[in-house]
Amino acid sequence: MLQPLEISDPGFEADFTLVLRAKREAAADVDQAVAAIIADVETRGDRAVIDWTARFDHQHLNVATLRIAPAEIARARSLCGAKALEALELAARRITDFHQRQRPADLSYADEHGVTLGYRWTALAAVGLYVPGGSAAYPSSVLMNALPAKVAGVPRIVMAVPTPEGRTNPLVLAAAELAGISEIYRIGGAQAIAALACGTATIAPVDKIVGPGNAYVAAAKRRVFGRVGIDMIAGPSEVLIVADRTNDPDWIAVDLLAQAEHDEAAQSILITDDRAFADTVAAKVTQHLATLPRREIARKSWERQGCIIVVETLDQAVPLIDRVAPEHLQLAIGNAAAFAARVRNAGAIFLGSLTPEALGDYVAGPNHVLPTSRSARFSSGLGVLDFLKRTTVVGCSPAGLSALGPAAIALAEAEGLDAHARSVAVRLNRART
Amino acid sequence: MLQPLEISDPGFEADFTLVLRAKREAAADVDQAVAAIIADVETRGDRAVIDWTARFDHQHLNVATLRIAPAEIARARSLCGAKALEALELAARRITDFHQRQRPADLSYADEHGVTLGYRWTALAAVGLYVPGGSAAYPSSVLMNALPAKVAGVPRIVMAVPTPEGRTNPLVLAAAELAGISEIYRIGGAQAIAALACGTATIAPVDKIVGPGNAYVAAAKRRVFGRVGIDMIAGPSEVLIVADRTNDPDWIAVDLLAQAEHDEAAQSILITDDRAFADTVAAKVTQHLATLPRREIARKSWERQGCIIVVETLDQAVPLIDRVAPEHLQLAIGNAAAFAARVRNAGAIFLGSLTPEALGDYVAGPNHVLPTSRSARFSSGLGVLDFLKRTTVVGCSPAGLSALGPAAIALAEAEGLDAHARSVAVRLNRART
Known part of the structure; x- marks a missing residue:
């Protein structure tokens, strides 16, 4: 049965760093x-x-x-x-x-000089x-x-x-x-x-x-x-579940396995503020594994990548979440929305005990293509913007050219780009006559 | 002096394909x-x-x-x-x-079942x-x-x-x-x-x-x-200018050189519907080159990568532009905004004869970090979205779970992911009791 890491343990930071750095994918050199x-x-x-x-x-x-x-x-x-x-x-x-x-x-x-500015999106x-x-x-x-x-x-x-x-x-x-x-x-x-x-x-x-x-x-x-x-280069899937002891440990155990059954390299992490709850969930995971059709995969994932962390207060979970930057974050706690607002890095957040991540995989509506392997620090799940591109548009008025031209010339000259400066100057000279 | 390609020439398609495919960067294998x-x-x-x-x-x-x-x-x-x-x-x-x-x-x-849905952007x-x-x-x-x-x-x-x-x-x-x-x-x-x-x-x-x-x-x-x-892997810079004969050829020549002076691999393309205008611009380019401080770079760029295309009507320019997908598109023509609306692929568009691209490099306001090497087909210039990421949020209500749960289970079973199905089913059973 999986032994939890306790945040109060002096070795916790070293252990947690190992969890973060674990190389989960066999880098087949193809x-x-x-x-x-x-x-x-x-x-x-x-x-x-x-x-x-x-x-x-x-x-x-x-x-x-x-x-x-x-x-x-x-x-x-x-x-x-x-x-x-x-x-x-x-x-x-x-x-x-x-x-x-x-x-x-x-x-x-249009700005104050009559310069028209904007952008448009095209598919x-x-x-x-x-x-x-x-x-x-x-x-x-x-x-x-x-x-x-x-x-x-x-x-x-x-x-x-x-x-x-x-x-x-x-x-x-x-x-x-x-x-x-x-x-x-x-x-x-x-x-x-x-x-x-x-x-x-x-x-x-x-x-x-x-x-x-x-x-x-x-x-x-x-x-x-x-x-x-x-799109992104997808890595193995992962879930981080924050759960307090008011949850049915059976539900949380199944949620952890729903991630683990994807792939041996998938990762399921539970953070809870109750050691006894942690142990019960770990035991329930073992029970469910016995009857799960994909138990071979799920067991390897859980034993190799799985992790239970016991914190003293749920507040301590926030910086840990941001460091993991989980693809899926399930918040099976009271006032989940307020807690979610304190998290910077997560691909998708599932609020409350009635929102298992599997709902999001299929029917909730948001996309299930999400950033993995800590990339939620800098990227988003798939969306409409991934199939659009933005073209900026500028149209300069005579007044705008007079107002902006000299500054453009000054910067072009400072950067040693004389044709840039000249392309503004030839027009400015005309506008002035 | 650069000889224009004429769209009416039977060899045009082959010549234009060569322009598109030209490998402009020395692929230093580092x-x-x-x-x-x-x-x-x-x-x-x-x-x-x-x-x-x-x-x-x-x-x-x-x-x-x-x-x-x-x-x-x-x-x-x-x-x-x-x-x-x-x-x-x-x-x-x-x-x-x-x-x-x-x-x-x-x-x-919230949807009709009381499921809360949404996303939030974080830096x-x-x-x-x-x-x-x-x-x-x-x-x-x-x-x-x-x-x-x-x-x-x-x-x-x-x-x-x-x-x-x-x-x-x-x-x-x-x-x-x-x-x-x-x-x-x-x-x-x-x-x-x-x-x-x-x-x-x-x-x-x-x-x-x-x-x-x-x-x-x-x-x-x-x-x-x-x-x-x-961000993107930036390639050499490029401009495509569409200009009719009402333009001062001198201005357009300088605009072409403003791009060429960046880099020997930079590319300047002019599309016009007037052969005489094309020839005058080409002659003016040669004149300006003589006095340009960065003439060595600009000359190599213009001679190797530069291109003038003569079309019969400006309408013919639209599909050519979309195939080039230029980083910068300068529209020195009447009714430039209407013409711009017909273009799908361009990083930034500059409307009218008074809007040289150099204004956009420095002071117009839109970003000058733009997609090069035909990548405006699928990407945008740098912007605020590049420094934000989107986290989706779902919170399921009891009614929502009853409404969506069975479909999630059906799809999880169809995909052979039983723990996924089970994670919904355990909750659905409770909700029903």
């Missing part, structure tokens, strides 16, 4: 392999994509079968259970509603959505990645999903259809990322690639970054 | 060297930073002199000309004013600003990088600026002081990026690093991305 795959796709296009798919996914495609036919997408729905489809539709409605509230406003105003023209195949193929992730792009107004959303040995996941295709995606390719790995970034004869290039993937996908996204935009 | 420097700073901290600074900057520092003393920052002002200082102050006021209008609002609402806790030394040390860039962070409310802004052979740029320090930066280290290159990202005994780590730099800095930023946030 970068050279990925570079070769990208170069090959750049050179040989579709042919390269088809060859790498045969090699990695044991699936033999040709240019006619790279893309999943509309009929196959339409058929997918009939292979899904009614309950799951209904749930997916509820999720899609709620995700759309939440994200519609994120649309930013344009800005336009990206084309976005690629990567969806992993196999056991990590999550229809909920299709909605979470595609719907913000849809809400942003992206006219072309393309999906790449590997179908090893020809196996497709009907609920993934149904989710794509629900999100309005009709351009889907049955390819994966670095070859799919390369095809989306560079384009081939069959697949037109996109402007940005989003979505999770394995080490090859992550390395490929890192490599094509700059040529196209990418 | 990645292995940079990896070694970062690893050294991680291991040896200050000592490594001091050693690499001695080697690259020929400057011998110790832990006491790594940081520029407050007295030295204060003294810098007295070494600057009054005109440049005044211009800097005007620029700072206008940049601050424009960026204050970018502060996003928080969101909070990053610490940001590092890299400022290049030597000839590319631009005080205007200090303001453009620091003031958005200041407006966002970042409590700690740290600057790193190399001072090779001990040479500092007083106007850079004055700009830092004006922006409220008091923590400045006289270090540069990959060792500075590593120190900011990993921290040393003297330099506390930051959460995000922004600012331009040479190949070492760019490679180091790419390597520490994930551990800290970074």
Whole structure:
């Protein structure tokens, strides 16, 4: 059973630092392999994509079968259970509603000299959505990645999903259809990322690639970054739960396991102000592990990455949370909203004992693509802004040029950029005559 | 003299594709060297930073002199000309004013089941600003990088600026002081990026690093991305000017050179609907080159990267602009605002003949840190949002849990994540009793 760390222990700071620094991901060094795959796709296009798919996914495609036919997408729905489809539709409605509230406003105003200033937001023209195949193929992730792009107004959303040995996941295709995606390719790995970034004869290039993937996908996204935009490089998932002893320890134990079952590298942390509660939760985790289908994964995650911290007062949890900067922060305490306001770093916050993180994974509305591995210190979950870009606009009046021109010239001269100065001076001279 | 490309020419598409694909940057492969420097700073901290600074900057520092003393920052002002200082102050006021209008609002609402939903924005806790030394040390860039962070409310802004052979740029320090930066280290290159990202005994780590730099800095930023946030990897600067024949060709020629004088890899493109105007501008460029102090750089940029395109109607310019996705778009045409509305991809737009891009570099107000190398297709200039992050918040009511719980369970089961389903089910069972 997991032994809690106590903040009052003199060794706590050293132990906590170890928790923060633990390298949770096996850094598979696939970068050279990925570079070769990208170069090959750049050179040989579709042919390269088809060859790498045969090699990695044991699936033999040709240019006619790279893309999943509309009929196959339409058929997918009939292979899904009614309950799951209904749930997916509820999720899609709620995700759309939440994200519609994120649309930013344009800005336009004139300053005191009549200079017009502002910016406008425009949608990206084309976005690629990567969806992993196999056991990590999550229809909920299709909605979470595609719907913000849809809400942003992206006219072309393309999906790449590997179908090893020809196996497709009907609920993934149904989710794509629900999100309005009709351009889907049955390819994966670095070859799919390369095809989306560079384009081939069959697949037109996109402007940005989003979505999770394995080490090859992550390395490929890192490599094509700059040529196209990418979302974050997703790390293993994590939850930090703050719970007082008024909670049912059983609920908290299951919440910790809901994170742990994702991945052996996932991390579940509990902070509580009650040592007895901590021990009861730890015991309940052990009990639930016995009956959990994904117990092998969850046990490894809990034993290797799991952590219970006992604080003297819940106030002490705030700086610890900010240092962890958890992807998910569950506040199973009284007055959770007031406590949440004191936290700087967290991807998403779940308030109160009735808000398990799993609600947010599926149907609450906010995005479940969130910053991992302490990156909530500097980044946000996926949203509509990730599919928009801002163009600033300036229009100078004659009075504005007279007012601002001399300062621009002074700074250009100070920086030794004479053509800059001259481009203002030639106009200023005219305006003065 | 530069020969224009004519859109009516059968070879135009091939020529234009070459312009788009031209590799403008010498890809100095410094990645292995940079990896070694970062690893050294991680291991040896200050000592490594001091050693690499001695080697690259020929400057011998110790832990006491790594940081520029407050007295030295204060003294810098007295070494600057009054005109440049005044211009800097005007620029700072206008940049601050424009960026204050970018502060996003928080969101909070309850849905029909009483589920509270929303998000809030918080500032990053610490940001590092890299400022290049030597000839590319631009005080205007200090303001453009620091003031958005200041407006966002970042409590700690740290600057790193190399001072090779001990040479500092007083106007850079004055700009830092004006922006409220008091923590400045006289270090540069990959060792500075590593120190900011990993921290040393003297330099506390930051959460995000922004600012331009040479190949070492760019490679180091790419390597520490994930551990800290970074802004874009800046490429060479570019302008695309659309001008009709009513313009003074002299003005447009100087505008093209204002971009070209930045860097041999900078790119200036003119699109016009008048062949005679195109030729006159090309001749004027040649004339101005003769008297321009930075003519060596500007000539190489213009001859290698410069381009004049003659279209039949200005309408034809729109799709060309979107393919170039220029960092700067100058519209020296009638009804420029209406034309601008038809463009999807541009970092910043300058409306009308009286708005040379140089105004935007210094005093207009919008940021001059803008997406280069076609990345305006998917990214925006620097702004207040780059120094904020969004945390979503959900608080579920009993009615909300009853309404949403079953769908969450259905999706968790469909994805094979039983602990997820269980974490909702245990609560739903209680709510029902």
